[in-house]
Amino acid sequence: MALLTASASGVFVIAVTPFTATGAIDVDSLDRMTDFYLDAGVSGITILGMMGEAPKLTQAEARQVAERVIGRAVAVPVVVGVSAPGLAAIAELSAAVMDLGAAGVMVAPTPSLRTDAEIRGYFGDVAESIGSGVPIVLQDYPLSTSVQIHPKVILDIARDLLQVVMLKHEDWPGLAKITALRSAEAAGARRLSILCGNGGLFLPEEVARGADGAMTGFAFPEMLVEVVRLAQAGNLDRAQDLFDAYLPLVRYEQQPGVGLSVRKHVLAKRGAIASPALRRPGAELAPEALAEVERLLARLERRLAELN
Numbered sequence: 001m002a003l004l005t006a007s008a009s010g011v012f013v014i015a016v017t018p019f020t021a022t023g024a025i026d027v028d029s030l031d032r033m034t035d036f037y038l039d040a041g042v043s044g045i046t047i048l049g050m051m052g053e054a055p056k057l058t059q060a061e062a063r064q065v066a067e068r069v070i071g072r073a074v075a076v077p078v079v080v081g082v083s084a085p086g087l088a089a090i091a092e093l094s095a096a097v098m099d100l101g102a103a104g105v106m107v108a109p110t111p112s113l114r115t116d117a118e119i120r121g122y123f124g125d126v127a128e129s130i131g132s133g134v135p136i137v138l139q140d141y142p143l144s145t146s147v148q149i150h151p152k153v154i155l156d157i158a159r160d161l162l163q164v165v166m167l168k169h170e171d172w173p174g175l176a177k178i179t180a181l182r183s184a185e186a187a188g189a190r191r192l193s194i195l196c197g198n199g200g201l202f203l204p205e206e207v208a209r210g211a212d213g214a215m216t217g218f219a220f221p222e223m224l225v226e227v228v229r230l231a232q233a234g235n236l237d238r239a240q241d242l243f244d245a246y247l248p249l250v251r252y253e254q255q256p257g258v259g260l261s262v263r264k265h266v267l268a269k270r271g272a273i274a275s276p277a278l279r280r281p282g283a284e285l286a287p288e289a290l291a292e293v294e295r296l297l298a299r300l301e302r303r304l305a306e307l308n
Contacts, residue, residue: 004077004104004135006165008193009212009232010043011224012079016217016264017052017065018273023280025061027068029273033073036272040221043213045073046106046137048081050144051217051260056279059093066097074247077103079137079215085110087129094130104135106168109147116153120160137166137215141197151180158190168215170197175209182210199254200224204240218253219266220246245303249296261285262293269297296299 016035018029037045047069048054048062057065070078080097082090082105095107105124113119127136138157140149149171157164171177178194185191195215196206203214204227213228223246225252243250252264261283264276278284285293 002077002103003133004079004137004165004193006191006193008044008077008166008195009228011041011213011221011228012044012046012053012077012195012215013037013040013042013221013224014197014215014217015045015047016260016267016273017048017054017057017279017289018264019053019275019277019279021275021277023277023308025057025275026066028063029067029275030068031072032274033267033272034069036267036270037221038075041223042076043225044077044079044103045069046079046081046215049106049139050081050108050141051263052081053260053279053282054083056079059089059096062093063096064100067100070097070101077108079104081106081108082130083108083139083148087125090126091129094134100133104137104165105130106137106139107151108139108141109143111145111147113147114149116156119147119149119153120156123157123161123164127163132163134163135166136161136164137168138164138169139168141168141170143170143172151177151184154181154192155184155189158192162190164192166195168192168197169194169206169211170216172198172202175202175205178206178209178211199250199259200227200243201250201254203227204231204236204243207239208236217263218246218250219263219270219272239308240257243267245307246300248250249293249300252293252296257285258285258289259303262289265290265293266297 018026198217268276
């Protein structure tokens with residue numbers, strides 16, 4: 001598999017990790033899920049992210065998931081989340097997944113970082129630990145990590161660490177950060193691929209600001225793919241119309257605590273995975289929430305019929 005570069009664009013879908021009702025990894029559903037994402041037209045797949053329940057897996061299980069998905073998704077690059085409290089674990093998993101054929105690894109800053117110098121130093125340490133040949137996706141998700149990364153710090157990291165090729169941008173509000181980075185690049189700074197998260201909640205605006213696409217989940221990845229395609233082609237009105245049809249469900253899926261349960265419920269309903277189970281601890285959907293999701297799905301079907 002070719003390595004990830006700064007020219008990457010499109011939708012690198014954040015994959016869930018399917019489990020059985022007993023909490024075991026559902027290997028058959030890993031295959032079904034991978035095929036589902038490929039059929040949706042994604043440009044890449046990202047596994048073992050925060051919404052992939054990576055912290056609930058052992059290192060052996062993480063390698064098992066990576067081997068299965070990388071082996072199945074031969075047509076697109078696979079990025080593997082390797083964030084961990086210590087550098088040794090990051091280096092060990094990075095080496096394992098790159099040997100399996102991963103295109104690169106994604107790393108979020110450890111929550112203890114507070115100063116710009118600490119952030120720059122941390123990613124320097126990560127790069128040294130995993131080796132110069134491994135492409136890195138810098139995950140900027142302050143709502144989860146509590147680490148605020150200024151655009152200048154991102155530019156400094158990109159300048160000093162050539163293996164950092166992509167920013168997973170999910171600051172919120174974060175549109176101004178995209179503009180700042182692209183403006184700096186227009187003035188001569190090194191370019192990074194920018195793919196955005198947050199469930200795609202601001203996707204049309206992000207692409208219009210210069211993002212290269214999305215690196216997020218959502219249970220209808222085909223919408224993300226089409227919105228990015230339309231927006232990159234300059235058809236922002238059509239992109240917004242399509243996005244707006246899905247927006248109530250996108251918003252509902254963004255709820256802290258239960259959002260992943262919503263996503264897995266819809267993916268199971270669509271046949272992408274066999275069970276919506278989360279590995280413990282994990283929130284289950286209450287009957288009232290399930291009814292709300294079903295109403296939103298019915299509403300979405302009507303809205304799409306109107307658009308077509």
